[in-house]
Amino acid sequence: MDESYFGGRRKGKRGxxxxxxxxxxxxxxxxxxxxxxxxxxxxNAPQNLAVLRRLALNVIKTNKDKxxxxxxxxxxxxxxxxxxxxxxxx
Numbered sequence: 001m002d003e004s005y006f007g008g009r010r011k012g013k014r015g016x017x018x019x020x021x022x023x024x025x026x027x028x029x030x031x032x033x034x035x036x037x038x039x040x041x042x043x044n045a046p047q048n049l050a051v052l053r054r055l056a057l058n059v060i061k062t063n064k065d066k067x068x069x070x071x072x073x074x075x076x077x078x079x080x081x082x083x084x085x086x087x088x089x090x
């Protein structure tokens with residue numbers, strides 16, 4: 001086999017790995033935060049909210065408590081003490 005065959009296979013693997021991560025992120029943002037249903041369209045608001053959504057997701061992911069991220073989002077909305085704990089990074 002020639003070198004171009006293996007180079008193409010490596011590029012394909014790398015590309016699939018990238019899209020696996022990309023799709024996982026977008027799935028979480030859409031399912032948990034309803035990003036696709038957002039009707040925000042004016043000025044910089046869509047980009048600003050996208051940054052805030054990703055920030056919130058990163059804060060949730062750093063929390064090592066048991067439970068799904070969805071439950072942690074709900075708990076943060078219901079329980080101010082848990083929200084403060086998330087923001088403080090404990």
